[in-house]
Amino acid sequence: MERKEGMTMLYFNNDYAEGCHERVLQALMDSNLVQTPGYGQDEYCARAAGKIKELCQCENAQVHFLVGGTQTNLTVIAAALRPHQGVLCAVTGHIQGHETGAVEATGHKVLTLPSRDGKITPGQVSDAVNAHRRDPSFEHTVQPKMVYISNPTELGTLYSLGELEELSRVCRELGLYLFLDGARLGYGLSARGNDVTLADLARLCHVFYIGGTKVGALFGEAVVITDPELAVDFRYHIKQHGGMLAKGRLLGVQFDALMTDGLYFSIAARANRLADQLRAVFCELGYPFLVPGVTNQLFPILPDKVLDQLAEGYVFCEQERIDESHRAVRFCTSWATTQEAVDALCADLRRIGPIGIKFTTRLLDF
Amino acid sequence: MERKEGMTMLYFNNDYAEGCHERVLQALMDSNLVQTPGYGQDEYCARAAGKIKELCQCENAQVHFLVGGTQTNLTVIAAALRPHQGVLCAVTGHIQGHETGAVEATGHKVLTLPSRDGKITPGQVSDAVNAHRRDPSFEHTVQPKMVYISNPTELGTLYSLGELEELSRVCRELGLYLFLDGARLGYGLSARGNDVTLADLARLCHVFYIGGTKVGALFGEAVVITDPELAVDFRYHIKQHGGMLAKGRLLGVQFDALMTDGLYFSIAARANRLADQLRAVFCELGYPFLVPGVTNQLFPILPDKVLDQLAEGYVFCEQERIDESHRAVRFCTSWATTQEAVDALCADLRRIGPIGIKFTTRLLDF
Amino acid sequence: MERKEGMTMLYFNNDYAEGCHERVLQALMDSNLVQTPGYGQDEYCARAAGKIKELCQCENAQVHFLVGGTQTNLTVIAAALRPHQGVLCAVTGHIQGHETGAVEATGHKVLTLPSRDGKITPGQVSDAVNAHRRDPSFEHTVQPKMVYISNPTELGTLYSLGELEELSRVCRELGLYLFLDGARLGYGLSARGNDVTLADLARLCHVFYIGGTKVGALFGEAVVITDPELAVDFRYHIKQHGGMLAKGRLLGVQFDALMTDGLYFSIAARANRLADQLRAVFCELGYPFLVPGVTNQLFPILPDKVLDQLAEGYVFCEQERIDESHRAVRFCTSWATTQEAVDALCADLRRIGPIGIKFTTRLLDF
């Protein structure tokens, strides 16, 4: 490894390793001594909400700002469901496996659907709901009432507009809420080939959120509620779950900055381009991917020996063991990733090179 | 009102109307592009925790950083109690009346004790526990297992060291946890006449927290767990309740700054002095207080007419109607309050003067 | 004490010391080997529900059978409320102090109202709701959404028809559910001076239940839901809380028997008459009551010395210490109480006599 001598490690393990984008920071500095009402009832929040509603082309939406993703997921789900209802979710969904049972802690079952690419299909949803409704003992099982999807998914894949329209249609026909977790939404909406807009999401989802934590903010998720029923009394739920920041304006200030002059989208697009550079090198070296991707997350499958060498200079994330000598790992870029860091990683990858990998059968499946 | 012409309102309604102290802000700026691990496992958090443990003279304590007070209260209480156990609390306690049932939402009953000054006594605790234990149907009632106190209380009053020692002794004898909510702890520890230190709290409480949100930080509460049993697996609970900030280092950076060179205490002391100036003017004008106080919160009782005039230039908080023509209200100072704002308020108070108040009987009780 | 020689103790401590009325037992024996579907979907339940709906003059009501009172209370409340909502209740209410926090365990706060006689007034309800709605920080407090009353109350007192009509009116005006716990409803509806009928309850309450456990059944409470919104999916909630008896027909069989030929009311009326006999003797001997009563529960205040003597032959229930030498206790009659037992107790009371009681001031208040 060229770069490890005396250098600090380079973090590619996630998209929240730094603070916030300079324009967000500047906005926080500029507003620091302004006095405002607390708990999100200030002018900054109102202005940021206004910009979001405009981008969503949905004046009647409610916009609420919460601090983090798990908090947002549990608050939205607990507010929406009655006690006997559950939420359908890909087995890879964040609420299923990475939130310490936060949804269950509010009393609701996560009803998992199998998925290899992080997405679920309208057919899976209607099959699950119909199976429940046709079961003569239906009252002995949890009633599906919400569909949770992430876009981009936890595996970096994207729903197309057509897929979302179909999911939305099925949800409405069956009387289910469609909830989209947009923790990394910026990277998705800015990705090559994406055909979905905020206005589409506002039209197709009952509730979704625009993630700030991973896209340029210090923290913060902007929840957009388009379904009037879900909007009733929502602030009580935020408070009850400890998500109502006393200095709520911090969220307004940040989202106001992000939604000004397209900052949110431009910084995400840049991160996607850097990810593409990495993607190209992995391809060039013949490494397969766990799933194909177009956003800021990559899941290449590499030999343990390569990963051991990389680990001396780079921090990445373990995803899944593939066979006795290969693992899928995750590399992320972000609004903060530098071209220099990407170049260094690309150079080191090429230096190590494709060391005579003998792929096992399972790998060939991908 | 002298100052209302063309001027913005002055906020005395709470201690979270601005952003953060300049040294905290500087620390956030300085660290903004440093890459760190997420979720509080970074060097900044470690350093801040180290400083806190040193101040607490308690190397074995665990220190965790959470975002806000309600979140901290619900997380600590839910982590500590088994399902049939409840928490004793003054009827004025924040968890009882100002957190939208957050504790109940985790399944636990708040067992209220009467209080006029926001404090509870060791005798109230032992009476409640003994009544439970002597009840032949004790299994039909919630088992008291924790005592929740705030210091300063929600009414700005303070526990003395002697009172805390006695409460702590009773809790230990009865096998209850003592949990101190220190959302405004800085103002308390810096108050005239206070004889309590962080080291005392670490010695006397099983768990307590040092509030940052209201004492100079953008947000953040530092939980100090001294009881080894309560410390087990605590990070799971933080995550489950959505309190684990992805960029956890933001909390470490802020508390590191606050705990450097006594910043936390000096800014609180200054706010207390400003509050004393206000207190003196209320006294001078003959207005009584709902409760006596020495910290940054004042609860004067004023005629509606005076309050109506004040409301033209100042924002304050409604506390309680006293009789048909008087209300108790709350004025707060904070680390951000300016001498100019206090001077303006004092001048306006004197200008309005004591307009022939005829106090009702109830007022004379105070 | 005359009767203690070689005799077993006589239980007056509650109304569930025996099994069930002989006609209920006979119905269980008669149906024992009949095969039916499980989980309450059998002919017996349908027939019992039909009789109850007829008595309630409410064909559109849903009738569900649950096993016990705590289970019924927690199931109804959890099914009705959204997470941020709470239930208003007299401080003496069963859900507040005698169910081990069962309501809180489902996530909801019990919002207590002061009461000396076990009842709450329409004014208390509207005051509490209006205080919540007028609070500028209303979202920081639990939203009252249901009123829970017991009739007869835990102190044996009764609501008049006029009082219930007024409570119902206030609830409807404010958008609250009125829920009546009728664990001892039979004794109330059969009491001297009662002017309330099942049809009144069906008209005035959104949901109420007819208690079987304490009025002739082995166990069982018949929930009558008249509000269509509360009725939706109610069986899921019963199942989720473990209240759906596999052999649900046991509940149907028992309520069918109780609702046949007025058995439920006649056995309650008889118990009330026996209680009146006891009441007359306490009066005759000059003992005051904690609260006046007309149902099967009596709360006389007696000197400790008298109680000590009584305790040698009778089991009764401690209610409250009145002063250093007097306690209020509870005596209950039931469908199973024999005339002989009442006669024995009356005789023993007279034998002990009014031993020079010097009542303290507090007693004279009652």
Add this chain to the structure above:
Amino acid sequence: MERKEGMTMLYFNNDYAEGCHERVLQALMDSNLVQTPGYGQDEYCARAAGKIKELCQCENAQVHFLVGGTQTNLTVIAAALRPHQGVLCAVTGHIQGHETGAVEATGHKVLTLPSRDGKITPGQVSDAVNAHRRDPSFEHTVQPKMVYISNPTELGTLYSLGELEELSRVCRELGLYLFLDGARLGYGLSARGNDVTLADLARLCHVFYIGGTKVGALFGEAVVITDPELAVDFRYHIKQHGGMLAKGRLLGVQFDALMTDGLYFSIAARANRLADQLRAVFCELGYPFLVPGVTNQLFPILPDKVLDQLAEGYVFCEQERIDESHRAVRFCTSWATTQEAVDALCADLRRIGPIGIKFTTRLLDF
């Protein structure tokens, strides 16, 4: 169908279609007018508990009586786990799919393990626990702390003594509780080839229960807690979840009868023998089973046409569609099944005969 003319349907769909065994009923009749303390603190419960502890050869066990299975499962699990902990369970487990999310409603995630025969292996448990512990983000996932198994399983299969010993060993090594749901335990312990005793269960499980509802009682499950930590305050949990029967002696009376002269085991053994007679006829006619079995539940796979004919005279339970023309169904015998009913079913099965079934590939897998 021979028997359908004018006859009522014969229920083979479950083992709770009737009331209770005559000796249980006699005991309820005999004790009906005896006065006892409430809530399970009576002599009948004490005596039944004593007999169970003797059979378990475990004097230090706690025995508690609850009304039903779902209630028992949720109470035991909620009492045992801290909020961030979950329970490992076969995907077929009753708590996973047939209790309307009762466990999740208490805040805990059910962590499913794949299973074809209703059982889980020690290796599955240790793999799941080790995967959790090795996960660098372990605090972001639910901590496995309990293993839930059913014996017999929901598919009628049985654990051998060796399998239970190994599961128990793994649980102890890993610090997990082993909880055995014995809703149909009698049928299991009385089955051909079973080598497990109550004493074994008391030795190997931390908590288990002896099901009464499906084995001769009107209702009731006897929980045996052998782990002292799990036993602490258990009655509070029963009360909180609405499982504490006011007339608790009804449970004691029934279990006392069942545990006298081996009644519990002899009636289960008889039901197993009747099931064997049915099993033999299905085999003789060439119908395969979804899983092999030795207890009172059978899961034959039959052509839709045969099932349509059977449905005219018999009630059975749908289990699973196998292919476009075959379904697996469940037939149950019980303590109440008559020889005549079994003979009628066998005769009708033979009369219909094996109508040229052409099994699909999937069927041959079994």
